[in-house]
Amino acid sequence: MQLDWLLQPLLSQLNTGVLILDSQHNVVFLNQFITRRADLQLAEVEGKLVYTVFSGLPEAWLRRKLDGVLALQAPAFSSWEQRQYIIKLPHLRPVSSDSEYMAQNCSMLPLTAPDGVSQYVCLLIEDATDAYVYQHQLQQSMSMLELANRTDGLTGVYNRSYWQSQLEYETQRAARYQHPVSLLLFDLDKFKQLNDRYGHQGGDAVLIELSAMITELLRDTDLLGRYGGEEFGIILPETNLACAQLVANRICAAVAAQKILFNGQSIAVTISIGVASYTNQTADELIQQADMALYNAKRLGRNQVAVWTAD
Amino acid sequence: MTDFSFSEEQRDGLQELVNIAMGLASDKLARYLNTLVHLQVPAIKLVKTDYLPTHFANRYPQQSMTMISLGFFGDHGLRGETIMLYQLANVDTIAKLLGYNNDDSSEAEMLTDISSILTTTFLNGLAEQLENNFSYAAPRILSSRDQHFAEKLASTAKQWQLALQVDIRYQLIDYSFNCDMILLIPGEAVLRLRVILDKILANF
C-alpha cells in the first residue's frame, strides 16, 4: 500500500506540535497544531529565524539545545516541570488553569535529509497543561493537608503533636545559639463548672474565643498550641524568664478583663499560668517545670501567674 | 527459571562494544564541549541488579545524590533504561561544562540536559555497534535532595534482570567530576542482546 497520502492528514490532525528548523534555526515547517494556536501561516514564516517568528523564546537556552542536537546528532528534551513552556501558545483549558500559556513537553530530534548532508531539528511539542493543572491542585491539597495536620480542629491553634515538635526544635535552637526561650502553660480556671453551666457548646465557644484573643496578644514568632482539654502552651522564642513573666501577666490580666459572649450571655473567665525558661533541660523537663508552676498558680488561688523555681 | 547470565565470551564482547561506543561518544562530547574536557573510556562491569543499591549506598555515604532515568527502545526487542547518578556538589561544574549561566536554567534542568547528552550520545554509539537504532524517552528525575537515592534505586533496579555498571570520569583542566551510569536491561531484551552478541562473535 502506498502510504504517502497519510502524511498530510496526520500532520494536520496530530495533537502534537511539529516544528522543523534547519541547521541555522530557520523555520522549514510547522503543522496546524502550532499555526492554529499561534495564528500563523506557514508561508508567512518559512525561512525565517525561529526567534523572530515566536516572541519571547528563551533564545540563549534554545540555541544551546539546538546546536547540541545538531553537533551530537542526539535528541534533547525539555519537560514542563523544569521549563513550563518554550513557545507561548494558548491552551484549551482557559478557565480551569491558572497558567496563561500551554505547559509543554518538547523533544528535539536530529533529522538528516535524504541527500545525507542537510541537517534539521524536529521539535515535537506536546500539551502538558492537564498534568500541570493536576500537579497544582495536588500541591494545593498537600499544603492544606499539611496545615490540617498541625492544627487543632476546634480552636485553630497548633495541635499538641506539632506544638511539641516545635518546642523540641526551639530548645535545640536555643542550645545551639545560646539564645533564651521560655514556655507558658495555662489552664482555664474552673472549666468543669463552666461546662456544667453553659454546656459543652458553651465550653467550646469559650476555648475558641480565648484562643483567638490570646493569639492577638502574641508576636508572630510565638507559638500557641492546645496541649490538652483546656490546657494550652505558648512557646516564646528569644524571651528570657523576666520578659516571659511580663507576657504571662499581660495575658492573664487581658483574659480576666474580657467577657466572652455565648448565646446572648456574657461569660467571665480567668486563667492560671505557669512560666519556665530554658536552662539546658530537655523539652519534656521544661514542660514539667511549667506544669509545676501552673499547679502552684492554681494552688495560690487561680487567676495568676507563677514562675517555676528550683526549690 | 530463565538464565540471563552471560558467558565469558559474551561478556567480553559486550564490554568491547561498550568501550567502542563510549570512545565514539567521548570524542563527540569532547569536540562539542570544547577540547578542555577529557573523557576517559570508562570501566564497565556486568552486575546483578540487587547488588546496585548497596554498592552505591556504600560509595556515596551521607551524600545526597540525584538519579536521572532515560528509557530507550531499539529494533528486535532491544530496550532498557539508563540511570545516571550525580553528586549534587557537582552541579556548578556541570553548569560550567555545558556553558550555562546560572540564571537561565534550574539545577534540575541542567542535570536532565547533561544526562540526555551523555546517555543518548553513548547509546547511539552502542546502537551502531549492535547494528540497531534506538529511540529515547525524555529523561526523568527519579530522586533528589528529599529522598534517599539508594531506596529509589532499589525499587527501580528490581524491575530489571541485568545491569551494566559504567563508571564515567570527566576531567577538566580546572575541575573534575565523576558521575556513574548504570545500564539496565530487562530479561527478554537480555535474551535478544545475547543473540545479537553471538552473531557478532561468530564473525570472528
Next chain:
Amino acid sequence: MALTALICDDSLLARNQLKKSLPADFDANIITASNGLEALAMLRTQEVGIVFLDLTMPELDGIGVLEAIKSEGMDCLVIVVSADIQPEMQKRVMDLGALAFIQKPANAAKLTDVMHKYGLI
C-alpha cells in the same frame, strides 16, 4: 624467519577482530597478551617486531606500555588500536613514539594502508 607480532588487548573479541583484519599477506608469528604487564614480559623475553596495542586495559594500560618501551629502549614498532580516539589522546601516544593510531573496531583497509606505509607488508 617470520616476524613476531604481538596483539595486546584485554578483550578477546578485540584480539580476534584485529587478527581477522590483518592483511592476508602479512607473514608473521602472532602472539597475544591481555594486559600491559603481560605484554611487557613478552617484549622483554622475545624479539617482537610489531605491537598492536590497546590503550584502556587493566593492570597496566597502553600508555604505560609505551612509556616502558621508550624508557627501556626496546626495539619494536607500535600501532595503537583504541576506542579512545580523542585528539589529545592521539597526540599523546604519537609523542610517546607510536607509529600510528587506528580507531576501533580496526578497519582492514586502514590497517593495510598503515602497514604498507611502514614496510611491514
